[in-house]
Amino acid sequence: MVITFPHMGKVYISVKALFDDLRVRTVIPPPISKKTLEIGTKLSPEMACLPLKINMGNYIEAIKEGADTIVLTGSCGPCRFGYYGVVEKDILKDLGYDIEVVILDAPKTGHLNFINNIKKISGYSSIPDLAKAFRAAYKVTLEVDKLIDLLLYKRARETRVGEADRCLASFERMARQVHGSSQILDLTEQFMERASNIREERGFKPLTIGLVGEIYTLIEPYVNLNIESKLGRLGVEVHRGITLTDWIKTHLSLDMKYRQERKTMLAKAEPYLNLCIGGHAWETIASTIDFYEKGLDGIIQVLPFGCMPEIVAESIMPTIGTDLQIPIMTLSVDELTGEAGYMTRLEAFVDLLKQKKGKVI
Amino acid sequence: MTGKDLYLGVDAGSVSINLVLIDSRYRLIEKLYLRTQGRPIEVLKEGLENLSQLIGPGFKIKGCGTTGSGRLLASALLSADIVKNEITAHGTAVLNFIPEASTILEIGGQDSKIILLRNGVVSDFAMNTVCAAGTGSFLDRQASRLGIAIEDFGSLSLKSTSPVRIAGRCAVFAESDMIHKQQMGCSAEDIIKGLCDALVRNYLNNVGKGKDIQPLIVFQGGVAANIGIKKAFEEALGQRIIVPDNFEVMGAIGAAILAHRKAKATGSTSFSGLASLKKDFTTKSYECHDCPNLCEIVEIRVGSKVKAKWGDRCGKWSSSIESLNKEKELNEGVPSA
Incomplete structure (x- = not known):
């Protein structure tokens, strides 16, 4: 059994750590590239949202490198992602691939099924081994997210442009080479140190922008045209509305304190939206208000073209913008998004925020 | 002395490259509107040569700013002091000349934008996404299909007595619909007017969607030359629309103004000089x-x-x-x- 899984930002680092610890062989799909997207676009229904197309590309590229089992999470949320697993399985079957697809639905939708799937993909490890590996992978996620956050802080302030990006790139290169959670944690620690040594422009107070929107689009730089790096290079400190850590805490852990915090957080959306309408629309609205309360200068919503829940959220955004007097911009991305127009919008938005703060542009 | 200090603004767009020279009090000294024709570097070189002949000796360019989709290229060639996106450039120019403006409608060759101005700054903006149905290139193409000069397009539309309704959501469908109306026997004037209305409707529904369009409304970009579109905007919005004198080069003027501010702040310019383009x-x-x-x-x-x-x-x-x-x-x- 050689396991692979779709890319979503830095998820692969945690997943690799998990399977390494369980002594299960994995193939990490090659980094998402134009080729990945080309393969995926060819194999997917044209109307499917962008993440599905990229998933398909990931699978095919990973199968070429020897993977024979695909693991992905399912979802019962009322958005198209809930069908990804089944649709992808069918597409692969139609193409004639002899591949096992294991869909991990949330435990609450069928405990036995979940446990059986976990047993299968973990090579029937013992419960204590499983628990240990999951805890370690969770730790990896936390640490990697800390590194990303530190780099977001540094990127806005670095004196030598591109240093934070280079740091992240070499971290990712090396993360693919090391083995197991302990080595990855060591590596993360090394890079935390390297990142904290990045020299900052003294006295420079960057603008602050909160990123909200659909999780895949926010977390995967290939899909959002590396918005974090682009904004950082414009001297903006980026705050993330959704992180992998949040996702794991929400869906997989029993962290009661976090659940309470999340409830309070979602309640902030109350005047505009007070229920889950699928995807991350509720979080988008709640984070927007949360970022406003934290005093951020502006909000950018990012969504994959045609994402229903986010389109609902998009239609609410202008009202929030008027009510709270905070600039909000929505960017929708798909395989046809032109980088030049995207950059123009980001630059113009940053200029707008600067002018609003009375800075000279 | 200061009267002789000039600032160069370059708007390198998809359809045209616009060059302006302004003085330190932002008066327009020269403007050039050149078709890009897919050769931005050559056109830019020719333009600068023309400019240097027009202004003659005795003037000195103290700063240079670039904007438009080719702003990086132009800046690389000229060593510009400032490289700015089109939104900020247009906003800056309008705020300087028409400070009471609240809304800018800008339609160029390949893209269209709306910019809202409040309290002397840009407060919101939007650009068309992937569709070019409401832009200059589309009008150009339809005019040539109907066999009329683009310059006459606007005045012909004003002669319409009963405009037809054209499906303007998509350039391809708009074209089939126009052909359909033509075959039904509608007059060219009525079709053209119908097209102007469709373009404006499309703009307001897409680019202007959900935006608070307040007077004073300024209309600029190459398409602002078309009085038919201006009229259609006035009818749709129920407001007077102002087209500034130099509507087609406002982006370049904005870039020049920003270059002046930047050069004044730093006290120097990185501009490589008009002659520098003679290099290979x-x-x-x-x-x-x-x-x-x-x-x-x-x-x-x-x-x-x-x-x-x-x-x-x-x-x-x-x-x-x-x-x-x-x-x-x-x-x-x-x-x-």
Whole structure:
């Protein structure tokens, strides 16, 4: 059994750590590239949202490198992602691939099924081994997210442009080479140190922008045209509305304190939206208000073209913008998004925020 | 003395390259509106040669700003002091000449935008996404299909007595619908008027969607030359629309104003001079094979020296050239609040 899984930002680092610890062989799909997207676009229904197309590309590229089992999470949320697993399985079957697809639905939708799937993909490890590996992978996620956050802080302030990006790139290169959670944690620690040594422009107070929107689009730089790096290079400190850590805490852990915090957080959306309408629309609205309360200068919503829940959220955004007097911009991305127009919008938005703060542009 | 200090603004757009020279009191000295014709470098060179002949000796260019989709290219050639996106450039120009304006409608060759101005700053904006149905190129094409000069387009539409309704959501469908109306026997004037209305409807529903369009409304960009579209906007919005004198070069004027501010703040200019373009510029593009992205890298050389590189997703090539780190440099030049 050689396991692979779709890319979503830095998820692969945690997943690799998990399977390494369980002594299960994995193939990490090659980094998402134009080729990945080309393969995926060819194999997917044209109307499917962008993440599905990229998933398909990931699978095919990973199968070429020897993977024979695909693991992905399912979802019962009322958005198209809930069908990804089944649709992808069918597409692969139609193409004639002899591949096992294991869909991990949330435990609450069928405990036995979940446990059986976990047993299968973990090579029937013992419960204590499983628990240990999951805890370690969770730790990896936390640490990697800390590194990303530190780099977001540094990127806005670095004196030598591109240093934070280079740091992240070499971290990712090396993360693919090391083995197991302990080595990855060591590596993360090394890079935390390297990142904290990045020299900052003294006295420079960057603008602050909160990123909200659909999780895949926010977390995967290939899909959002590396918005974090682009904004950082414009001297903006980026705050993330959704992180992998949040996702794991929400869906997989029993962290009661976090659940309470999340409830309070979602309640902030109350005047505009007070229920889950699928995807991350509720979080988008709640984070927007949360970022406003934290005093951020502006909000950018990012969504994959045609994402229903986010389109609902998009239609609410202008009202929030008027009510709270905070600039909000929505960017929708798909395989046809032109980088030049995207950059123009980001630059113009940053200029707008600067002018609003009375800075000279 | 100061009267002789000029500032150059370049708006390198998809359809036209506009060059302006303004003085330090932002009066327009010269303007050139040139068709890009897919050869931005040559057109820019010719334009600058023309400019230097027009102004003659005795004037000195003290700053240069570039904007438009070709702003990086133009800046690489000219060593501009400031490189700005079109939104900020247009906003700056209008705020300077028509400070009471609240809304800018801008329609160019390949894109259209709406910019809202409040309290003397840009407060919101939107650009058309992937569709070019409501832009100048589309009008150009329809005019040539109907066999009329684009210059006559607007005045013909004013002669319409009963405009037809054209489906303007998509350029392809609009065209089939126009042909349909033509075959039904509708007059060219009525069809043209119908097209103007459709374009405006499309603009307001897409670009202007959900935006608070307040008077005073300013209409600029190449399409503002079309009085038919202006009239259609006035009818749709129920407001008077102002088309500024230099509507077609407002972006370039904005870039020049920003260049002046920047040059004044730093006390110097990085502009390489009008004559500098006489040097030999070569561009080369190649595919980078270092990863499967296969980015198309463009390299700009002056003589044998590599002046700029871009097109790479990872930033490996572009950040290897010092001059392109300008974005950040510009920000760091800003005093913090």
